[in-house]
Amino acid sequence: MTLTTFWFIVIAFLWTGYFVLEGFDFGVGALLPLLSRSEADRRQVITTIGPVWDGNEVWLITAVGAMFAAFPAWYAHMLSGFYLPLFLVIIGLIVRGVGLEWRGKVTSRRELALCDAGIVAGSVIPAFLWGAIFGHMLYGTAAAAAVGGALSLTMATLHGAVFVALRTTGPVRARARRAALLVSAGAVPLAAVALPSLPGSSALAVPDWSASPFLWASALAAMATLASGAALIWRRREGWAFAATAGAIVFTTATLFGALWPAPMPGITVMEAASAPYTLTVLTWLGVIALPGVIAYQAWTYWIFRRRVSARSE
Amino acid sequence: MDALDLARWQFGVTTVYHFLFVPLTIGLGVFVAGLQTAWYRRTRKGGDGEHLLRLTKFFGKLFLINFAMGVVTGIVQEFQFGMNWSQYSIFVGDVFGAPLAMEALLAFFLESTFLGLWIFGWERLPRRVHLACLWAAVIGSNLSAYFILAANAWMKHPVGYEVVGGRARMTDLWAVLTNSTALAQVPHVVAGAFVVAGGFVIAVSGYRILREGSGGTAGLWRTSLRGALVMTAIAGIVVAGTGDQSARLLREQQPMKLAAAEGLRHDTSGAPFSVVPGLEVPDLLSLLAAHDPQAVVQGMDDIQRRYAASFGPADYTPNLPVVFWSFRVMIVFGMTTVGLSVLGLWLTRRRRRTAALPRWFARLCVLALPLPTVAIVAGWLLSEIGRQPWTVQGELMTAASVSPGVSLIEVAATLAGFTLLYGVLALAEGVLLMRHIKAGPEPMPVEPVPSDEARLTPTLMY
Numbered sequence: 001m002t003l004t005t006f007w008f009i010v011i012a013f014l015w016t017g018y019f020v021l022e023g024f025d026f027g028v029g030a031l032l033p034l035l036s037r038s039e040a041d042r043r044q045v046i047t048t049i050g051p052v053w054d055g056n057e058v059w060l061i062t063a064v065g066a067m068f069a070a071f072p073a074w075y076a077h078m079l080s081g082f083y084l085p086l087f088l089v090i091i092g093l094i095v096r097g098v099g100l101e102w103r104g105k106v107t108s109r110r111e112l113a114l115c116d117a118g119i120v121a122g123s124v125i126p127a128f129l130w131g132a133i134f135g136h137m138l139y140g141t142a143a144a145a146a147v148g149g150a151l152s153l154t155m156a157t158l159h160g161a162v163f164v165a166l167r168t169t170g171p172v173r174a175r176a177r178r179a180a181l182l183v184s185a186g187a188v189p190l191a192a193v194a195l196p197s198l199p200g201s202s203a204l205a206v207p208d209w210s211a212s213p214f215l216w217a218s219a220l221a222a223m224a225t226l227a228s229g230a231a232l233i234w235r236r237r238e239g240w241a242f243a244a245t246a247g248a249i250v251f252t253t254a255t256l257f258g259a260l261w262p263a264p265m266p267g268i269t270v271m272e273a274a275s276a277p278y279t280l281t282v283l284t285w286l287g288v289i290a291l292p293g294v295i296a297y298q299a300w301t302y303w304i305f306r307r308r309v310s311a312r313s314e
Numbered sequence: 315m316d317a318l319d320l321a322r323w324q325f326g327v328t329t330v331y332h333f334l335f336v337p338l339t340i341g342l343g344v345f346v347a348g349l350q351t352a353w354y355r356r357t358r359k360g361g362d363g364e365h366l367l368r369l370t371k372f373f374g375k376l377f378l379i380n381f382a383m384g385v386v387t388g389i390v391q392e393f394q395f396g397m398n399w400s401q402y403s404i405f406v407g408d409v410f411g412a413p414l415a416m417e418a419l420l421a422f423f424l425e426s427t428f429l430g431l432w433i434f435g436w437e438r439l440p441r442r443v444h445l446a447c448l449w450a451a452v453i454g455s456n457l458s459a460y461f462i463l464a465a466n467a468w469m470k471h472p473v474g475y476e477v478v479g480g481r482a483r484m485t486d487l488w489a490v491l492t493n494s495t496a497l498a499q500v501p502h503v504v505a506g507a508f509v510v511a512g513g514f515v516i517a518v519s520g521y522r523i524l525r526e527g528s529g530g531t532a533g534l535w536r537t538s539l540r541g542a543l544v545m546t547a548i549a550g551i552v553v554a555g556t557g558d559q560s561a562r563l564l565r566e567q568q569p570m571k572l573a574a575a576e577g578l579r580h581d582t583s584g585a586p587f588s589v590v591p592g593l594e595v596p597d598l599l600s601l602l603a604a605h606d607p608q609a610v611v612q613g614m615d616d617i618q619r620r621y622a623a624s625f626g627p628a629d630y631t632p633n634l635p636v637v638f639w640s641f642r643v644m645i646v647f648g649m650t651t652v653g654l655s656v657l658g659l660w661l662t663r664r665r666r667r668t669a670a671l672p673r674w675f676a677r678l679c680v681l682a683l684p685l686p687t688v689a690i691v692a693g694w695l696l697s698e699i700g701r702q703p704w705t706v707q708g709e710l711m712t713a714a715s716v717s718p719g720v721s722l723i724e725v726a727a728t729l730a731g732f733t734l735l736y737g738v739l740a741l742a743e744g745v746l747l748m749r750h751i752k753a754g755p756e757p758m759p760v761e762p763v764p765s766d767e768a769r770l771t772p773t774l775m776y
Contacts, residue, residue, distance in 0.1 A: 051434040054385065055427035062418035064392055069415040072407020072481075079396025079403075080717040087728045090393055091735060094386040098739060101382030105375065105746060275408040276483045282412060290419040298427055304438060 003280040007070040008270050010287060012257035014063035019130070019152075020159075020249045021056035025049050027160015029096060029123025030153075032116060035164060035175045040311060042116065046103060047309045048167040053100060055298055057093070069283055073273035077265050082133050089126045089133075096122025127156040134256055137265060138198070151194045154187035155226070155252065159245040162229065166238040170311040177233055180241070184230035191226050195219040195252065198259045215258045222251035318716045320725040321398040324732065328390050329698075330691055331736050335384035337690055340459055340504060341511020342377045343452035345545060346370060347445075349538075354445050365534050372755035373515065373538070378433065379746050383739065385426070390732065398725065402705050402715035409475050409484040410465050413491070417461035425454030459504050460496075467496035469706050470697075471567040477709065495567060498559040499697075505552035506648070506690045512546030513651050513682035515539070516658065518751055520679020523671055525752075534755070536662065536671070539679070543658040546682075550652030557645075558602065565603040568707060569612040570621075571700035572603060574632050575641040580613035590642070628711070632702040640692040640699070647689035654682055 099118030135148020229244035474489030587598035
């Protein structure tokens with residue numbers, strides 16, 4: 001495996017980490033009004049992601065930073081090419097971030113409602129747009145963007161609903177389960193439509209789909225894990241259901257990046273876009289040293305806050 | 315007005331705005347960690363540290379309100395290079411991307427993850443571990459300053475690279491990370507951030523003292539004031555020392571910026587320092603920039619001629635009034651803050667421990683909030699506008715850096731969007747901070763015994 005290939009996989013890994021982790025943050029934010037009947041409920045829902053959402057978002061900063069360093073031309077063309085969608089993603093992340101951070105520091109009902117509006121809008125918009133951006137990157141059509149966006153939004157929402165069911169007790173937990181079932185009725189068929197087209201979509205790949213068995217296996221695994229996530233939440237196996245929806249996002253992202261290889265954008269191949277071997281070697285050392293540590297201490301955070309959040313909060 | 319101009323405005327607006335929050339995050343984080351450390355050490359030995367805990371929580375809350383803004387406005391920065399400056403990104407990515415990736419991996423993860431643990435961990439973590447989480451977070455913040463400033467320094471003084479096929483290629487990471495420009499500007503900017511944060515605490519403490527008089531919790535504010543005065547004074551010395559270092563590097567590496575900051579037209583031996591236009595101190599500039607009163611300092615017109623000869627005809631002079639005046643504002647406002655802190659240290663010296671702080675000084679303290687903030691922003695304007703017309707000194711011009719495919723309308727729309735949103739958020743942040751400062755620290759409950767459920771919800775910190 002060449003350094004370039006290796007770094008393409010690292011970039012895919014970082015995006016995968018981002019989609020899995022911030023995926024449920026987005027879902028939790030999007031479902032906030034549907035899962036809560038009172039301020040105490042809303043607090044309970046938000047507290048499930050309170051300690052971790054900011055750390056999850058850094059996966060995006062790292063993925064984009066690593067693209068800048070390892071594939072400058074890809075970074076530059078993607079960011080300037082998807083100019084307005086990315087502007088809206090950023091606006092979404094800003095209002096969501098301040099909503100989450102300031103929510104506990106404002107006093108009036110109106111200000112709380114404003115923070116919540118920021119959290120909901122700032123979750124729904126980026127969750128949709130990421131799928132739309134990557135859908136468009138693959139096919140270059142508005143229809144693909146719409147389907148991609150719908151898929152990423154529903155998958156994130158399902159993932160978030162399962163996360164809330166896993167992390168709470170009481171009525172919120174029951175509502176989250178119902179929401180998960182409802183959303184999966186949209187997510188599973190959408191995935192069944194969208195994912196099988198991915199293995200044949202790559203610009204440079206031979207249209208013969210049997211030529212990409214990895215992509216097929218990955219797309220099938222994505223659909224299977226997504227469907228089993230829905231089944232598991234029906235059977236109230238929340239932990240397993242969460243593993244399944246996380247798996248569905250992992251396999252979907254793997255399929256996506258598999259389809260992006262080796263020409264992620266029109267006219268740009270990974271080989272041409274890559275930095276020189278010296279930089280990639282330096283980055284490899286950096287990743288090898290730093291990433292295991294990051295994963296370890298983030299996992300520790302989840303361990304510290306592993307207990308379910310109960311309804312009773314001040 | 316074309317897309318290039320607006321893209322520059324966008325970079326200026328979003329970066330200066332981002333930079334209103336960052337210094338406070340860097341410095342205030344360390345200050346709060348210091349308070350919590352003092353509380354931890356005091357109470358571990360059975361002493362009474364309640365006032366330190368109250369201060370930790372009070373300034374911790376202000377820190378978090380501000381931290382949120384620093385984080386969300388930082389996202390814009392990383393995306394902006396690719397969005398508005400794609401040609402720049404393609405040219406520099408191989409070199410410039412590495413410190414950015416390092417910043418994310420080594421600093422941002424540390425900062426955000428451990429801050430989350432600190433915010434929600436008051437009742438869940440052992441005290442020692444909880445304190446360590448805050449230190450990990452503030453070390454992350456400070457580390458991020460190093461990486462981003464190393465990247466920025468490379469634009470002013472590119473090292474450890476070669477240009478192959480129209481793209482810069484890194485040849486020596488160590489050279490990039492130990493760039494002389496970085497080693498001078500990192501301590502300069504970080505210490506400047508500590509002056510800003512110190513000024514913030516001085517202003518808040520002064521305001522609370524004015525409000526409460528000598529009764530109430532005046533002792534509380536004396537503690538925070540003293541701490542902040544010490545921090546500001548020490549950081550001020552570092553700022554001055556490293557500023558001197560930076561000036562000397564400018565003479566060698568960015569002569570145009572130095573000449574513009576001084577309004578020096580021609581190469582001059584024994585160059586004078588112009589305090590304001592028309593008032594000059596002979597030989598002082600040479601003395602400052604080279605530590606030799608007779609040294610030659612290059613002038614703008616002569617540099618322009620030399621640059622035109624080697625890089626081709628173009629205007630190589632940055633915006634003169636901005637560079638000239640931002641330099642003076644930086645020095646005067648910064649020094650005034652440090653002077654204020656030294657005066658404060660004298661007024662609160664040990665022998666006067668029991669005396670009330672004079673009200674006139676408490677009033678002056680409030681100035682310590684705007685003064686260093688204006689100074690540090692002026693410093694950035696000097697540094698970045700003074701670099702023009704280059705994005706990478708001697709290698710890439712700003713006009714050649716902009717994204718070719720992004721239209722004027724797109725840049726205008728996003729510039730308007732960011733400016734509008736940023737304006738609203740600035741207002742909200744100001745109101746929130748002021749409200750919490752007015753409310754003062756929350757009273758300490760009498761030995762809280764957290765129940766199982768209560769432990770799962772955040773404490774008053776969030």
